Amino acid sequence: MQDQLKIFNTITGKKELFKPINEGRIGMYVCGPTVYSDVHLGNCRTFVSFDFIYRYLLHKGYKIRYVRNITDVGHLEGDSDTDAEDKISKKARLEQLEPMEIAQKYTIGFHKMMDVFNTLPPSIEPRATGHILEQIEMVKDIVDNGYGYEVNGSVYFDTVKFVKDKQVYGQLSGRKVEDLLSETRDLKKQDEKRHPSDFAIWIKADPSHLMRWNSPWSVGFPGWHLECSAMSTKYLGKTFDIHGGGGDLKFPHHENEVAQNYGACNCAPANYWMHGNMLLLNGKKMSKSDGNTVTPEQLFTGDSPHLTKGYSPMAVRFFMLQSHYRSTLDLTDDALKAAEKGFRRLMEGYKNLLEISTSGSKADAALNEKIEKNITGLYENLDDDFNSPRALANLFEMVTVINAIANDRTDAENLRPEVLEKMKETFETVIFEVFGLKDETAGGDSQSDDLATGLMELILDLRQRAREEKNWGMADTIRDTLKELGVEVKDSKDGSTWTVNT
RNA sequence: GGUCGGGUGGCCGAGCGGUUAGGCAGAGGUCUGCAAAACCUUGUACGGCGGUUCGAAUCCGCUCCCGACCUCCA
Numbered sequence: 001m002q003d004q005l006k007i008f009n010t011i012t013g014k015k016e017l018f019k020p021i022n023e024g025r026i027g028m029y030v031c032g033p034t035v036y037s038d039v040h041l042g043n044c045r046t047f048v049s050f051d052f053i054y055r056y057l058l059h060k061g062y063k064i065r066y067v068r069n070i071t072d073v074g075h076l077e078g079d080s081d082t083d084a085e086d087k088i089s090k091k092a093r094l095e096q097l098e099p100m101e102i103a104q105k106y107t108i109g110f111h112k113m114m115d116v117f118n119t120l121p122p123s124i125e126p127r128a129t130g131h132i133l134e135q136i137e138m139v140k141d142i143v144d145n146g147y148g149y150e151v152n153g154s155v156y157f158d159t160v161k162f163v164k165d166k167q168v169y170g171q172l173s174g175r176k177v178e179d180l181l182s183e184t185r186d187l188k189k190q191d192e193k194r195h196p197s198d199f200a201i202w203i204k205a206d207p208s209h210l211m212r213w214n215s216p217w218s219v220g221f222p223g224w225h226l227e228c229s230a231m232s233t234k235y236l237g238k239t240f241d242i243h244g245g246g247g248d249l250k251f252p253h254h255e256n257e258v259a260q261n262y263g264a265c266n267c268a269p270a271n272y273w274m275h276g277n278m279l280l281l282n283g284k285k286m287s288k289s290d291g292n293t294v295t296p297e298q299l300f301t302g303d304s305p306h307l308t309k310g311y312s313p314m315a316v317r318f319f320m321l322q323s324h325y326r327s328t329l330d331l332t333d334d335a336l337k338a339a340e341k342g343f344r345r346l347m348e349g350y351k352n353l354l355e356i357s358t359s360g361s362k363a364d365a366a367l368n369e370k371i372e373k374n375i376t377g378l379y380e381n382l383d384d385d386f387n388s389p390r391a392l393a394n395l396f397e398m399v400t401v402i403n404a405i406a407n408d409r410t411d412a413e414n415l416r417p418e419v420l421e422k423m424k425e426t427f428e429t430v431i432f433e434v435f436g437l438k439d440e441t442a443g444g445d446s447q448s449d450d451l452a453t454g455l456m457e458l459i460l461d462l463r464q465r466a467r468e469e470k471n472w473g474m475a476d477t478i479r480d481t482l483k484e485l486g487v488e489v490k491d492s493k494d495g496s497t498w499t500v501n502t
Numbered sequence: 503g504g505u506c507g508g509g510u511g512g513c514c515g516a517g518c519g520g521u522u523a524g525g526c527a528g529a530g531g532u533c534u535g536c537a538a539a540a541c542c543u544u545g546u547a548c549g550g551c552g553g554u555u556c557g558a559a560u561c562c563g564c565u566c567c568c569g570a571c572c573u574c575c576a
Contacts, residue, residue: 245576251505277576322516387516390524
């Protein structure tokens with residue numbers, strides 16, 4: 001079962017059969033956020049993608065150490081005209097706060113949002129500032145191995161030497177070494193670098209810089225990229241199984257990470273590199289500067305010119321799962337609406353499924369076979385580079401069968417008991433454990449005994465009496481008023497049911 | 503400009519050599535006091551031009567358009 005999984009490996013550009021270094025165990029590192037502002041919706045998609053991947057690997061029975069970092073130092077604010085400045089540090093000065101206050105504030109916000117999207121927490125969530133020593137050690141190793149050089153208290157990675165020694169620079173991002181080396185960018189500290197493509201691994205802090213640590217080279221701070229190399233090495237070993245992140249991190253972040261790891265230990269950091277793809281808004285990349293952006297909060301409340309209404313976190317999660325993690329996903333109001341309805345249909349189907357029972361007295365071979373094929377196909381799809389959209393299609397194929405039974409169009413007795421059981425187990429497992437979706441509606445006709453349930457029973461009972469007396473005005477007023485309160489009542493031949501739409 | 507990745511029906515979005523993807527929306531019908539839901543039936547498709555092939559949305563070439571990365575970004 002475990003040896004069926006295929007993963008698209010960015011470094012080879014191919015789908016490969018996944019083989020962990022240690023059988024049954026996986027070390028997975030995913031680049032986390034830089035906590036200098038509120039979480040961006042695009043971040044959420046990446047982390048939801050990897051959450052789904054993590055969940056599926058767990059489901060397959062692997063023991064996984066999932067490490068996702070918090071970058072709270074080192075990430076430079078790019079600007080060719082002025083000196084480089086650390087993102088956190090800059091924000092701290094603007095808001096007159098301690099850098100750690102900034103990091104703390106946005107880390108909390110990030111965690112909350114991850115929770116809202118129902119993502120599982122990583123096994124370890126290391127912070128860059130908590131691993132300055134490890135980073136200094138790594139810089140030392142890189143310098144000792146001849147891949148780093150110091151200039152005026154800053155240390156740079158020698159890309160030219162690295163390219164000469166190893167044929168790996170540029171491999172991950174699909175870049176030609178000549179192009180990388182022929183860069184003529186006019187960057188900060190250019191005069192200190194031996195070559196434009198070299199990058200800083202330790203940066204001397206100017207006097208106004210708020211974040212600073214002592215090191216053998218200067219009082220300064222580590223370069224961006226370095227924290228991931230150092231922390232992945234510390235918690236997962238020099239070479240581990242999977243390294244993931246957003247597609248826009250391929251270059252330069254991941255490319256430089258690979259270089260640093262080679263520079264420090266002469267070995268590749270990860271066997272499989274996985275990259276998510278961008279979330280677009282109305283066909284274009286989200287961008288604050290031209291207003292083409294939506295925050296997660298706006299998405300939930302609907303308070304945005306791009307949206308006609310708000311969408312629940314699970315509808316959004318479902319929307320994300322409906323596309324493959326390696327494809328760009330275009331967020332539009334229409335697409336969200338479609339996803340919301342689709343999600344509801346799936347959950348309704350699941351509820352209907354739970355109501356079905358059978359002794360299989362009229363077992364229909366074709367029907368049972370169709371279901372079994374869908375279940376097998378579903379897992380094959382998940383094994384095929386985590387193809388969630390196809391797996392979802394399998395689920396919907398079965399929803400059609402389920403609903404036909406729920407509507408008495410198909411006799412439940414056509415199902416064999418073991419097939420029904422398998423279907424229930426599959427739905428339960430895939431929807432909740434693997435896809436990480438959850439039911440956002442409460443209520444129903446068989447609720448636990450809380451106040452709302454009692455009240456609803458009373459109200460529906462009164463409404464039922466009105467209906468029996470053909471007092472349609474009263475019956476409809478009750479239904480309409482409840483609807484305004486967010487409680488939806490549905491009548492069926494077996495009585496009325498209710499759901500709360502949160 | 504360089505490097506990648508795309509262009510699929512009204513909208514999302516799979517597929518990537520021969521089989522209905524799926525969801526939403528549309529049309530007709532069943533059920534229902536009405537509504538909602540559900541079910542059944544159903545139309546519209548692979549940017550353009552060539553080529554390879556018995557057969558191409560899927561492979562090749564050209565072309566047009568779009569996006570991402572190259573600079574902080576998930």
